[in-house]
Amino acid sequence: MEVTAQPGCPGERDGAQGDCMERVYFDHAATTPVRPEVIQAMLPYYSHSWGNPSSLHGEGVAALEGIERARQHVADLLGADSGEIVFTGSGTEADNQALIGAAHALREKGDHVITSAVEHHAIHHTAAHLETLGLRVTYVPVDDTGLVDPDAVREALTDRTILVSIMHANNEIGTIQPIAEIGAICRQRGVLFHSDAVQTVGHVPIDVGHTDIDLLSLSAHKLYGPKGVGALLVRKGVALTSYLHGGGQEQGRRASTENVAGIVGLGEAARLAREEMAQEAAHTTALRDGVIGGILDRVPDVILTGHPARRLPNNASFCVAGVEGEALLLDLDQEGFAVSSGSACTSGVSEPSHVLLSLGLPPDIARGSIRITVGRGNTVEEVDQLLQVLPGVAQRLRDMSPHRPAVAERGHHA
Amino acid sequence: MPEKAPGCCLDLRGTPCPLNWVKTKLRLEELEPGCRVEVIVDQGNPARNVPRSAQMEGHKIVHMVSSNGGVRICIERG
Numbered sequence: 001m002e003v004t005a006q007p008g009c010p011g012e013r014d015g016a017q018g019d020c021m022e023r024v025y026f027d028h029a030a031t032t033p034v035r036p037e038v039i040q041a042m043l044p045y046y047s048h049s050w051g052n053p054s055s056l057h058g059e060g061v062a063a064l065e066g067i068e069r070a071r072q073h074v075a076d077l078l079g080a081d082s083g084e085i086v087f088t089g090s091g092t093e094a095d096n097q098a099l100i101g102a103a104h105a106l107r108e109k110g111d112h113v114i115t116s117a118v119e120h121h122a123i124h125h126t127a128a129h130l131e132t133l134g135l136r137v138t139y140v141p142v143d144d145t146g147l148v149d150p151d152a153v154r155e156a157l158t159d160r161t162i163l164v165s166i167m168h169a170n171n172e173i174g175t176i177q178p179i180a181e182i183g184a185i186c187r188q189r190g191v192l193f194h195s196d197a198v199q200t201v202g203h204v205p206i207d208v209g210h211t212d213i214d215l216l217s218l219s220a221h222k223l224y225g226p227k228g229v230g231a232l233l234v235r236k237g238v239a240l241t242s243y244l245h246g247g248g249q250e251q252g253r254r255a256s257t258e259n260v261a262g263i264v265g266l267g268e269a270a271r272l273a274r275e276e277m278a279q280e281a282a283h284t285t286a287l288r289d290g291v292i293g294g295i296l297d298r299v300p301d302v303i304l305t306g307h308p309a310r311r312l313p314n315n316a317s318f319c320v321a322g323v324e325g326e327a328l329l330l331d332l333d334q335e336g337f338a339v340s341s342g343s344a345c346t347s348g349v350s351e352p353s354h355v356l357l358s359l360g361l362p363p364d365i366a367r368g369s370i371r372i373t374v375g376r377g378n379t380v381e382e383v384d385q386l387l388q389v390l391p392g393v394a395q396r397l398r399d400m401s402p403h404r405p406a407v408a409e410r411g412h413h414a
Numbered sequence: 415m416p417e418k419a420p421g422c423c424l425d426l427r428g429t430p431c432p433l434n435w436v437k438t439k440l441r442l443e444e445l446e447p448g449c450r451v452e453v454i455v456d457q458g459n460p461a462r463n464v465p466r467s468a469q470m471e472g473h474k475i476v477h478m479v480s481s482n483g484g485v486r487i488c489i490e491r492g
Contacts, residue, residue, distance in 0.1 A: 056431060056432055060432070061432045061435065061436060061467075064432060064433065064436050065436050065439065065440075068433070068436045068437060068440055069440060072440060
């Protein structure tokens with residue numbers, strides 16, 4: 001495994017540290033470092049083959065070749081036909097295109113959309129936009145591990161339902177949804193099925209040839225590719241209304257001059273992911289299980305969030321009782337670890353995410369959320385370093401907190 | 415659906431220039447030199463441009479036949 005490229009030197013921002021300490025990046029669900037092979041594949045499309053792929057001359061054809069080669073790599077990763085891949089500017093754009101495009105294309109057929117309570121904002125806020133246009137949206141709940149019950153989707157289907165959108169895996173808690181079962185239910189009822197697979201593409205095998213998926217979103221920067229490029233898989237025979245208007249790029253499915261180098265980067269990342277997915281998943285799963293086991297062993301009053309088994313190979317997420325997740329994140333940052341929290345601090349009060357609340361966690365527990373997402377460049381030693389530091393950081397914050405957990409309180413009074 | 419020509423699997427009717435050539439080129443790259451691929455393109459500019467591009471890049475046009483509203487081109491990888 002290569003060494004993960006470490007971003008910047010955050011310790012310098014407040015002048016607290018002169019020398020740049022070794023950083024450990026444990027936030028691969030937020031973004032991944034661009035692999036050197038990907039950068040190398042992209043560079044010629046900035047320095048030499050910078051033509052407009054819509055141009056008919058040689059410069060244009062050279063750029064077009066890069067795009068079409070990338071399209072084939074992405075299609076191969078998904079078990080799709082290359083004609084089914086539409087490049088977009090991001091995973092968010094792919095989600096918007098799927099929902100808005102289906103709603104417009106099928107407005108004669110119906111006006112009801114089903115999604116889940118734990119989707120990314122790219123789905124939830126787009127669904128809310130559809131509601132302002134007069135569509136109805138059903139948000140099916142999840143159980144305490146974050147799983148959607150396929151029967152709940154089946155029961156929510158009506159004669160007016162045009163689209164079901166259920167994510168493949170959750171970005172915060174890592175739970176992998178039963179999309180094959182949900183897709184089969186949708187197919188049986190003749191309803192389009194979309195899955196936001198931004199967290200899984202390149203990490204978890206997906207074969208759309210053998211799954212009832214009509215639309216699927218992905219993003220390059222979650223699989224060691226560049227930011228600013230994604231794709232929407234649109235299965236043959238599925239007609240969407242394009243929501244960007246302009247030129248005829250992407251066979252009329254997405255206007256805009258293509259981000260050629262970005263698309264080439266996505267293609268190379270997809271090619272490498274296809275080759276190395278099994279090996280990488282074995283590596284990250286071992287690290288993930290080390291983090292989960294270590295934290296549950298060493299930090300008292302911690303809850304593992306998400307499903308214990310059906311989870312992303314890189315996701316270890318917890319709620320630490322009696323601690324603000326954001327404070328934990330910032331203290332770990334000072335110690336050299338980049339992690340994430342599902343609680344955002346606004347005006348001094350941490351607000352737990354909709355995902356954590358959907359699990360039925362009490363808000364004061366959900367405020368203590370912390371997410372560690374490992375990647376191909378992480379090592380066992382880095383996990384050990386985190387496990388050495390985290391218990392002390394959590395205890396220090398608990399000692400300072402006015403809301404100590406009930407268990408700790410009892411301890412003090414005993 | 416178009417008829418399936420022997421040894422042909424690339425139906426590029428409706429695919430504009432130069433995308434039809436780029437798709438042909440990617441298919442040729444999968445072959446060993448001397449192996450052949452057959453493509454069907456639209457009549458008119460595509461039937462002129464695809465063989466011209468193939469020849470410019472060192473491939474050989476084995477034959478071209480009008481077929482089902484398009485032109486079937488057999489190309490041998492150079």
